Amino acid sequence: MNIHDRVVQSFNKLTPDEATKARIYERLVEQPSSHPQTTACYSRRRLGVALAITILFCATVFAATQLHKYVNWQREPVPEPNLYGGLSEKDVSVREQNRSWALLVGDLIPDNTHSEYWVAYRVSPDGTVDEKFAVVKTINRRFDSYAAFQAAISAEGVLLMPENVPEGFTLEKAEVSYTLPHSLAPVLLDEQKAADDVLLRRYALPPEKDRFLTMYRLFFVNQQNKRLFMTCELHNRSSIPNNLRIEGNSTARSVIIDGMDKALLMAGDASQPSGEANPATMSVIMRHKAVLSTAHDQGTRRWDYIDVLTDIPGAGPLLVHLYSDYHIISYGGLSQDDLLNIAGSFH
Amino acid sequence: MAQQNLDNQLDIEAIYARNVDMVYRVCFSFLKNKADTEDAVHDTFMRCMRAAPRFANEAHEKGWLVVTAGNLCRNRLRHWWRKNTPLDETAFSGNDGPPTHDDTLDAILALPDRYKVSLYLHYYEGWPAGDIAALLRRPASTVRNHLSEARRLLKERLTDDEHT
Numbered sequence: 001m002n003i004h005d006r007v008v009q010s011f012n013k014l015t016p017d018e019a020t021k022a023r024i025y026e027r028l029v030e031q032p033s034s035h036p037q038t039t040a041c042y043s044r045r046r047l048g049v050a051l052a053i054t055i056l057f058c059a060t061v062f063a064a065t066q067l068h069k070y071v072n073w074q075r076e077p078v079p080e081p082n083l084y085g086g087l088s089e090k091d092v093s094v095r096e097q098n099r100s101w102a103l104l105v106g107d108l109i110p111d112n113t114h115s116e117y118w119v120a121y122r123v124s125p126d127g128t129v130d131e132k133f134a135v136v137k138t139i140n141r142r143f144d145s146y147a148a149f150q151a152a153i154s155a156e157g158v159l160l161m162p163e164n165v166p167e168g169f170t171l172e173k174a175e176v177s178y179t180l181p182h183s184l185a186p187v188l189l190d191e192q193k194a195a196d197d198v199l200l201r202r203y204a205l206p207p208e209k210d211r212f213l214t215m216y217r218l219f220f221v222n223q224q225n226k227r228l229f230m231t232c233e234l235h236n237r238s239s240i241p242n243n244l245r246i247e248g249n250s251t252a253r254s255v256i257i258d259g260m261d262k263a264l265l266m267a268g269d270a271s272q273p274s275g276e277a278n279p280a281t282m283s284v285i286m287r288h289k290a291v292l293s294t295a296h297d298q299g300t301r302r303w304d305y306i307d308v309l310t311d312i313p314g315a316g317p318l319l320v321h322l323y324s325d326y327h328i329i330s331y332g333g334l335s336q337d338d339l340l341n342i343a344g345s346f347h
Numbered sequence: 348m349a350q351q352n353l354d355n356q357l358d359i360e361a362i363y364a365r366n367v368d369m370v371y372r373v374c375f376s377f378l379k380n381k382a383d384t385e386d387a388v389h390d391t392f393m394r395c396m397r398a399a400p401r402f403a404n405e406a407h408e409k410g411w412l413v414v415t416a417g418n419l420c421r422n423r424l425r426h427w428w429r430k431n432t433p434l435d436e437t438a439f440s441g442n443d444g445p446p447t448h449d450d451t452l453d454a455i456l457a458l459p460d461r462y463k464v465s466l467y468l469h470y471y472e473g474w475p476a477g478d479i480a481a482l483l484r485r486p487a488s489t490v491r492n493h494l495s496e497a498r499r500l501l502k503e504r505l506t507d508d509e510h511t
Contacts, residue, residue, distance in 0.1 A: 003470075003498060003501055003502065004470055006451040006505075007451065007455065007466065007470040007471065007501070008470060008471055009449075009451070010449050010451040010452035010455055011372050011376075011455075011467065011470075011471045013449060013452060014371065014372040014375045014376070014452070015368050015371070015372065016367065016368065016371045016388075020371075020381075020385065021367050021371075023385070024367070024385055024388050024389050024392075025360075025363055025367075027389050028359070028363065028389055028392050028393060028396070029359075029360075106421075107421060107460070107461045108461065108489075110459070194489060195485055195486060195489060196486065
């Protein structure tokens with residue numbers, strides 16, 4: 001059998017059964033649409049259902065607005081983040097166009113390896129390559145040993161990490177992500193036009209890449225199968241979030257953690273019948289500020305999960321402030337004191 | 348060619364009946380499990396209901412839905428918790444995966460996502476590369492390269508499987 005027939009036969013196996021189709025359709029017609037132009041909505045029965053669901057939907061939307069709120073590091077309420085706040089209509093339009101371009105281009109970039117990476121540059125209608133507007137996927141690397149992970153973070157020099165694997169837990173996996181600054185000037189291997197306005201360039205990664213870790217994730221588990229999750233993300237100056245999201249009736253309070261500039265302890269939903277905090281959502285979020293002399297813009301700006309590199313004007317060493325945020329989430333198995341002790345062990 | 352619009356109203360029931368199989372197959376090829384696929388199929392038709400596009404013909408309707416489905420699936424996969432989950436953890440285990448084991452299907456699911464919509468439209472729906480290029484707003488040469496690369500990867504993987 002040739003490839004064509006095999007592909008057709010395989011896709012045929014993905015055909016949903018009638019029950020699945022009916023289930024999806026039920027969900028579809030029972031959910032109120034913001035655009036009342038469907039004939040399905042015009043039958044009397046469906047109109048009744050839609051009306052009932054709409055009332056339910058409005059109540060749910062109202063409830064949802066109460067399900068989370070935003071606070072600053074001092075636990076004071078702040079407005080919900082507005083991505084385009086203060087921008088003119090024209091600037092918003094430009095950003096939306098850039099974002100659309102970045103999203104489209106993300107699909108054209110091959111997956112990166114640890115030894116080389118691809119960058120997509122925007123090509124102007126006149127054919128010139130806009131070196132300052134590029135999209136790159138992060139380079140991810142996974143470690144199974146904590147010692148190897150520690151070595152990688154130590155080489156980076158800015159990010160902090162727990163001194164040891166938390167007592168009673170074992171490491172499931174550690175993942176790190178690199179995002180290289182454009183000004184690092186890696187060696188160009190080749191380039192190709194991927195679309196009219198997209199030029200793909202393939203670069204060899206320089207040895208200095210290990211200094212440009214921008215994110216890590218640690219997954220731990222204990223014998224009772226309770227999990228502990230840690231993330232770290234490096235921010236540049238222009239994208240430091242100061243709106244911290246709090247879910248439901250969770251409680252939050254500022255805490256002091258040695259070595260950190262700011263920290264907030266969030267305990268789970270306190271409105272349980274027992275009146276005790278839900279350990280499943282106990283977490284600490286904290287921020288560390290480092291000052292670094294660098295010739296590179298080490299931070300990145302994130303647009304919808306795709307990293308967009310930015311240049312800073314001028315060359316030569318600069319003193320920059322680098323902010324890294326750490327989030328430790330305990331899914332049970334830890335007391336509040338244990339959690340704070342782990343937070344205090346970051347160095 | 349059937350007329351899609353009836354007095355300016357979108358007949359979602361008919362559109363759903365005509366296209367749900369296609370949208371489901373495309374979504375499954377990206378997401379590789381039934382639960383996420385059902386959500387993505389639902390979201391695709393929900394977006395269609397909300398946008399209420401005026402389809403010129405069935406090909407236009409099919410193209411709009413397949414592109415929307417692909418974009419929604421890619422958005423889901425871009426979330427960091429999906430993006431950083433290795434393939435072997437998201438894949439098809441237990442009752443959540445494809446119905447029966449199939450080397451070709453495994454190979455299709457393992458293809459890079461950027462090839463999947465083109466592969467489906469070309470092989471299953473019989474679209475020529477030029478039409479796919481127009482739909483995806485890519486150069487025809489890019490689509491031809493994607494199809495050629497997808498074919499090469501499939502052959503490579505299937506040959507490997509036969510030898511092991």
